[in-house]
Amino acid sequence: MxxxxxxxxxxxxxxxxxxxxxxxxxxxxxxxxxxPFVVTGCHSARAxxxxxxxLGAFPDAVIFDGVDENPGTSVCEEAAALCxxxxxxxxxxxxxxxxMDAAKVIAVLAVNDQPCTSLFGNDQYxxxxxxxxxxxxxxxxxxxxxxxxxxxxxxxxxxxxxRGTTLFPSVALLDPERSVSxxxxxxxxTGLDALSQAMEGMISRNCPLSDPLALETVELVxxxxxxxxxxxxxxxxxxxxxxxxxxxxxxxxxxxxxxxHGMGYYYTLRHGVAHGLANGLLLAPVFGFNxxxxxxxxxxxxxxxxxxxxxxxxxxxxxxxKAVGEGIHxxxxxxxxxxxxxxxxxxxxxxxxxxxxxxxxxxxFRNQPGTIDESLxxxxxxxxxxxxxxxx
Numbered sequence: 204m205x206x207x208x209x210x211x212x213x214x215x216x217x218x219x220x221x222x223x224x225x226x227x228x229x230x231x232x233x234x235x236x237x238x239p240f241v242v243t244g245c246h247s248a249r250a251x252x253x254x255x256x257x258l259g260a261f262p263d264a265v266i267f268d269g270v271d272e273n274p275g276t277s278v279c280e281e282a283a284a285l286c287x288x289x290x291x292x293x294x295x296x297x298x299x300x301x302x303m304d305a306a307k308v309i310a311v312l313a314v315n316d317q318p319c320t321s322l323f324g325n326d327q328y329x330x331x332x333x334x335x336x337x338x339x340x341x342x343x344x345x346x347x348x349x350x351x352x353x354x355x356x357x358x359x360x361x362x363x364x365x366r367g368t369t370l371f372p373s374v375a376l377l378d379p380e381r382s383v384s385x386x387x388x389x390x391x392x393t394g395l396d397a398l399s400q401a402m403e404g405m406i407s408r409n410c411p412l413s414d415p416l417a418l419e420t421v422e423l424v425x426x427x428x429x430x431x432x433x434x435x436x437x438x439x440x441x442x443x444x445x446x447x448x449x450x451x452x453x454x455x456x457x458x459x460x461x462x463x464h465g466m467g468y469y470y471t472l473r474h475g476v477a478h479g480l481a482n483g484l485l486l487a488p489v490f491g492f493n494x495x496x497x498x499x500x501x502x503x504x505x506x507x508x509x510x511x512x513x514x515x516x517x518x519x520x521x522x523x524x525k526a527v528g529e530g531i532h533x534x535x536x537x538x539x540x541x542x543x544x545x546x547x548x549x550x551x552x553x554x555x556x557x558x559x560x561x562x563x564x565x566x567x568f569r570n571q572p573g574t575i576d577e578s579l580x581x582x583x584x585x586x587x588x589x590x591x592x593x594x595x
Contacts, residue, residue: 210410212457213368216337216348218449220377222438225253225338229260231374235334236292238263240313242282242306243297244270248340253297253381265289267309270298273362273471273478274305275355276319283312283319286333293334296372299393300344300478303337304352307370310335320356322365337372340381342431342444343393343479345400345452347375355472362468371456377449379442387432388477391538394428394444396479397451398534399486403461404454406493406500407570413454414503420454421507423447425530429537462575463489465567466584469557474548484544487531488586491593494524496573501527508534528592543590554584 219231232239241257241264248254254266267282286294286309294313296306310332312319321327337347346352350370356363385393401420404413427443434440463485470481494501498520502512505523508530512523535542545551558580561567568575586593 210412210457212410212412214348214371214453214456216371217374218348218377219374220442220446220449222379222442224376225256225378225381228257228338228376231376232261232293232295232336235336235373237261238265238290238292239295239336240264240282240286240289240291240293240309240333241266241295241297242270242309243268243302244299248298248302253340257295257297265291270302270305272301273355274301275357277357279305279308279312279319279354282309286313291333293336294332295336295338296346297338297340299339299341299389300346300396303339303344303346303372304354306337307332307335307346307352307372308354308365311365311367311370319354320358323356323363325366326368327365328367331369332367335370335372337375338381339375339377339445339448341385341389341393342382342441342448343396343451345397345448345450345455347372347377348449348452349456351456360472362472375449377445379438379445382441382445383436383438385435387435390432390435390444391428391540392477392479392483393448394424394431394479395483397444397448398424398428399463399479399482400451400455400460401447402486402490402504403463404451404458405504406497406572407458407461408572409459409570410457413457416450417454418503418507420447420450421504423450425508425534428534432538459570461489461571462568462583465561465564466557466580466587469561470544470547470549473553473557474550476544476547476549480547483531483535484542484547485583485587487528487542488583488591488593490527490531491524491586492573492579492583494527495520495595498523505530524593532592541590544588546590549588551588554588555581558584
């Protein structure tokens with residue numbers, strides 16, 4: 204009998220889910236004060252009128268809507284200075300993962316006099332942040348339940364992570380009505396992000412306790428992401444995807460991410476491919492490789508994707524690799540998008556350089572099983588570029 208690996212589990216965020224819970228915002232934020240600093244994006248939340256509705260609950264709130272996709276260190280420092288000068292009590296992240304990630308760092312910098320670049324790493328601050336309330340309007344990043352903030356370090360144009368045991372939001376409010384205005388492309392990209400995080404958690408070197416959550420997330424995405432993309436007003440689909448995103452955040456809060464994220468950042472920062480889509484374009488090849496490392500784990504993912512491997516031999520890594528590639532490509536077909544990175548703006552002839560660069564930074568795939576080297580990364584990137592499955 205195998206002995207379960209050592210693991211840790213910490214999930215202090217209070218999650219509140221339901222249609223209409225946004226209207227009860229003041230009730231859930233009451234313990235934190237009356238003057239929130241609201242961090243949101245320039246477009247979707249404002250277009251939906253959410254900041255104005257929030258001001259109805261908190262007339263003294265300060266709205267900061269300068270967060271773009273892939274926020275950097277400078278915007279967080281600018282916002283933190285405003286938060287301090289306004290003497291805000293707590294911070295609300297309202298929007299997608301970018302807004303929530305920025306909100307976490309702003310909450311830290313508001314009470315710690317240090318440059319944003321000094322926060323990268325683990326617990327690189329002294330005073331705990333202001334209380335954080337996360338209200339996702341997209342469904343996929345799971346930032347509402349993680350202790351991470353991923354920012355662009357503008358000195359290197361690389362994505363880096365701030366981690367802190369006190370960065371978990373105090374409250375996460377999940378209201379399906381807040382996501383119905385999400386455009387189709389963002390619906391798909393964030394949904395693929397949830398799928399990626401769940402699948403990565405299944406094979407991570409950390410925390411096997413999250414596996415049931417991961418399989419539930421994969422099933423939710425397979426069933427409901429095409430529905431949410433095609434019928435944006437379907438609250439059942441929107442609610443299912445909000446829960447998938449939240450569960451995927453709970454998973455990576457315990458397991459961390461794998462080489463998929465490390466590779467996907469190149470597509471995002473170099474070619475503007477949305478983060479979740481970038482990850483999704485790498486799933487078929489990377490999990491073809493993972494099937495040869497952990498065939499039984501990947502076979503469970505295949506089952507959740509609705510494409511089970513040969514039940515006569517669940518340890519047949521070739522059959523599992525084929526099945527997981529087919530499952531991912533079938534989902535892409537149902538979403539009406541290409542699985543090839545070249546069809547999403549990644550140019551020819553760049554992936555080998557990315558493989559060389561990533562191979563020199565093994566910390567970025569420390570949770571990934573198997574031996575990762577430059578040659579393997581070249582094969583994985585090339586398969587993703589072509590929209591092909593991985594072959595040993």
